[in-house]
Amino acid sequence: MKIFISLLIAVSIMFASDATIEVVKKADSLPSLAVEDSSISYDQTFKERFFKSIVADLNVLSIFNVDRNYRTVSYDASNVVVENKDMNYVLRYKLSEGENRALNVELKIFTQNNVVFNKIYKLNNPEIYMFASHEIAYDVNSFMGEAPIEWIKRKVIFSRMISPQKSELVISDYTLAYQHVAVKGGFNIFPKWANKEQSAFYYSSLDEKKPTLKYVNIRTGSVKVIASSDGMMVCSDVNEDGSKLLLTMAPKGQPDIYLYDVKTKNSKVLTTYGGIDVSGQFMGKDKVVFVSDRLGYPNIFSYNMNSGSIEQMIYYGKSNAACSVFGGYIVYKARESSSSFGDNTFNLHLISTETDFIRRLTAVGVNEFPKFSIEGDAIIFIKNYKGQSSIGLIRINHNKNYLFPLKDGKVQSLDW
Template sequence: MKIFFSLFILVGLLFASDATIEVVKKADSLPSMAVEDASISYDDTFKLRFFKSLVADLNVISLFNVNRHHRLANYNDTNVLVENKDMSYVLRYKMFEDDNRALNIEMKLFNRDEEVFSKRYRVNKKNIYMFISHAMAYDINEFMGEPSVEWMKRKVIFARIIAPKKSEIIIADYTLSYQHVIIKGGLDIFPKWANKAQNAFYYTSLDPLKPTLKYVDIKTAKVKNIISSDGMMVCSDVSEDGKSILLTMARNGQPDIYLYNTTTKKYKRITTYSGIDVNGQFMGDNKIIFISSRLGYPNVFSKRLDTGIVEQMVYYGKSNSSCSAQGQYIVYEARESSNAFSVNTFNLHLISTKTDFIRRLTATGINEFPRFSKDGDAIIFIKNYKSQSAIGIIRLMHNKNYLFPLKSGKIQSMDW
């Protein structure tokens, strides 16, 4: 046993840069930061709302111990407030409304009373203030020389169940502070961004006689039908160039994965197992991962598109029902309990295709539909716990989780 433990420690040191190894940053080791509000427009309620949004974003980038006190300052003062003189960094900003009623924000960052960074922002309407907050945190992260958090500026699209056979598709920021209902009136689910620009998306409509995949151009508001299928029709992933999509269809009674070419409008069947194959995800290297029942329970498999070779990817968990891939990493959902009389726990786990380590990412509730950010820095997921639905963010290399609850309804599925 001692030999095994020593080998385990040795292997852990060899793979210390592996995201499957838990990275623990003690809060006390992070530099301190205070935020000073020097706004000259808007009422106290809006000022406090923006302050809280900015503090939340600064916490999410995980670089500072952020002081939560809302303190007022004069923007042109050369020194920080006396209360903040011992802080490593002080962020001071000024909100003001211009003649066109647009929201403007000037900000500057102090390091020990020396101004080290400044920038100005503007949006036409103050109700999208959270996007300035996200941009400020993003820019500070860039200034500090940290790996990009570009995902903070991306939009989330999700389906919200609001009543039996009624749903809405909503475009939001990652904190759910901003929400815009773009599809409503029926049962519309499984939205998926159609491209990197996030100016179009797919979704499944269950209103017609057959489940139908639809495409929406956000700029023109035009909706067009793509393909229909009896039983099941879901777009589970879109290629980097947007020219290929992975579909789950049940054209032969059982769901299989199909590759659909958006240019030629033709599709090709990828899996032919007599059971259930669903939720295909592009993995790179001409390979996909997917969920299959070929072991008698849902589990994660991969398949090469050139050779057809199928490989089991996960060996932990007996009900692994959703997954996402980014480079060498796979995040998947696994059932952690089996209780017929209460709600079961479903947790997220991270594995690497190059090691045997498994890292559990969540601890309670039902955690599902994980999706990597494009750079692999973060994972977004849906959490349902005690009758509340929320969007969760996991910062892998900082070992931190953040939750942003939905005020009403239940999130059915989402994409980032």
């Protein structure tokens, strides 16, 4: 019940006709996969919840046509259930309760009644069953020879607005099935993971006299103040080893991008334009991509940290106010319609800095705050449409979008 996955759109793309044909052909040719439950513990509600979770995860892999029928069978049965005999793959699992409420999952995959893969998983708490499901999907993806999808196992951290000037920082899985409020009370926004291990995060507190950047170690619960600035203080990006931050600060009321050294605590201003410069993102070792209104409207630029030169990166879109960078790719938010407040207001676009390749990734609603996965093959984003706030997931190479609605509140910002 906790996982709501809706396949939203097979995305429109540039080079439209060829790519569309390719997608349709690919969907038809995907191998079929069915799931069989052999659980010996837990009530039917939990069993079905786990089944839905694993079916949803396998569907998000985008490499199977996943059969959604719930079927049971003895784990040791040598043949798949008769209804599944024509499936290319059958995934069978057995849930059992171990010592101290541990959740054990035994898994095997059949092809033509031959077991081709098996594995055992163990969780010390059945309430976080969704992480076992994500782990299984990760392993199935690897077994099928696909590129790694570490993002499916990672945690998302987001700020949830619950009322004006009141927010919570929530740690979740990518489907929002698991949610834990990490910081509550006050007005705290723009959380950002501080390291690859996701053992700590930064966030902006607006409860102090000046906006303040704080650091939370989630293993110890300790909080420390990093810096504060009049006007604005946001951690926009953390470099690969966590030693450098890109901050947006405005000590004199002027929002600019600063490079902050975590070890020395020194910061250096990178941009000095008199308008708005925000949302710095590391691009390789030498460049920072950022949002600026230096042309009279928000657009994406790059700053070369060696030469100090600035280059316009995007030539399409009227109001390009947010972006994320992976390698030579930039995903950005753009307003396309001439009406400022039309239905089709803000969409995400993907561009390559090395070619003229541009691709629209979303179709309706207000789509914003895109973030590439660490492998770069997926993008997470915020979607607000018809009063519903959701976290969206785009599988770039599979041309598929998935939405995970938030039950209460509105997502303000996120990171994963």
